[in-house]
Amino acid sequence: MHSNQLRTVSKHGTTKRIRLHQARLGMFVEELEGGQRHRQTAGFMIASPQDIERVLRSKVISIVINTGKGVDVLNTSRPGGLYDPKQFEAALFARHSQEEIREAQETIKETTPLIRELFSEARLSGTVDIRDARAAADQIISTAQNSSAAMIGITRLKSKDEYTFLHSLAVSALMVTFGRTLELSEDTISTLALAGLVHDIGKVALPRSILTKTGKLSDEEFAVIKTHPARGAELLAHFQDLPPAVFDICLHHHERFDGAGYPHGLAGKKIPYVARLAAICDVYEAMTTIRPYKKAWTQAQTIDLMLRSPGHFDPTLLGAFVSKMVISGAIA
Numbered sequence: 041m042h043s044n045q046l047r048t049v050s051k052h053g054t055t056k057r058i059r060l061h062q063a064r065l066g067m068f069v070e071e072l073e074g075g076q077r078h079r080q081t082a083g084f085m086i087a088s089p090q091d092i093e094r095v096l097r098s099k100v101i102s103i104v105i106n107t108g109k110g111v112d113v114l115n116t117s118r119p120g121g122l123y124d125p126k127q128f129e130a131a132l133f134a135r136h137s138q139e140e141i142r143e144a145q146e147t148i149k150e151t152t153p154l155i156r157e158l159f160s161e162a163r164l165s166g167t168v169d170i171r172d173a174r175a176a177a178d179q180i181i182s183t184a185q186n187s188s189a190a191m192i193g194i195t196r197l198k199s200k201d202e203y204t205f206l207h208s209l210a211v212s213a214l215m216v217t218f219g220r221t222l223e224l225s226e227d228t229i230s231t232l233a234l235a236g237l238v239h240d241i242g243k244v245a246l247p248r249s250i251l252t253k254t255g256k257l258s259d260e261e262f263a264v265i266k267t268h269p270a271r272g273a274e275l276l277a278h279f280q281d282l283p284p285a286v287f288d289i290c291l292h293h294h295e296r297f298d299g300a301g302y303p304h305g306l307a308g309k310k311i312p313y314v315a316r317l318a319a320i321c322d323v324y325e326a327m328t329t330i331r332p333y334k335k336a337w338t339q340a341q342t343i344d345l346m347l348r349s350p351g352h353f354d355p356t357l358l359g360a361f362v363s364k365m366v367i368s369g370a371i372a
């Protein structure tokens with residue numbers, strides 16, 4: 041149980057205090073708690089995404105739910121543990137249908153070699169085979185109609201040598217899914233899919249010893265890492281017909297909303313919208329990654345940390361990510 045959860049049992053059921061981002065469809069809300077010990081009695085079921093918006097808009101800090109009248113907090117709010125293959129598989133099958141998992145696995149199997157080829161070609165020849173990237177992006181878009189959550193769930197598990205490909209694939213799927221919930225145009229969605237795949241392409245120019253280093257990076261090493269957005273943008277600049285948003289995402293996905301990011305230290309709305317969206321998906325994906333033999337962050341811990349990093353992300357977009365992707369259950 042979360043350390044700040046209060047649990048009381050009465051004849052009316054079990055009430056529990058939860059954090060905002062732990063709210064889910066099907067929960068029964070007894071009370072909304074705001075700042076200065078302000079309490080609002082509620083007594084309603086979260087039955088639709090609109091109800092979630094209502095909760096978020098009411099500027100509450102915590103929510104008291106009644107688990108006798110509605111669903112409880114998800115298991116994902118448990119502290120992260122070591123990777124357990126059986127548990128990982130069981131959780132996947134509990135959340136997604138067999139058909140969704142099969143479709144997602146097929147897409148991962150078919151697109152991973154394309155992404156691998158894309159990166160090794162870029163490493164060897166200093167150029168990107170954009171046709172491979174487009175083919176993989178198209179497949180991710182069609183899978184994302186039904187099985188994006190399964191795809192995002194499966195790709196959480198990454199070994200060291202497949203990290204970059206699976207991270208790129210998962211960021212692409214996350215951006216497509218987030219873009220759809222934001223009702224962006226299909227053209228933009230297709231741009232997001234492609235950009236997700238190539239956003240880190242500049243890493244091919246960096247020494248492997250720095251990329252695969254597991255310990256803390258020295259200042260010099262971190263300075264090298266920070267060159268990857270500009271190097272990626274250089275690689276993509278050869279393609280005149282590439283949508284500018286792909287270039288923007290590649291160059292600006294490490295900018296921070298408060299201007300403390302890199303490479304240009306852009307702040308607020310000066311950062312292209314699509315790059316602000318990509319920054320959220322990129323960090324969320326990296327943090328929720330499961331590596332064998334390493335403790336993993338849960339979705340709830342990740343969101344908690346992202347919400348408690350003021351200045352890092354566009355707050356409006358992060359709010360939309362939490363309500364439309366996490367609380368609504370679009371990804372788990």
Ligand SMILES: [Fe+2]
Pocket residue numbers: 239240268293294
């Ligand atoms: Fe990056």
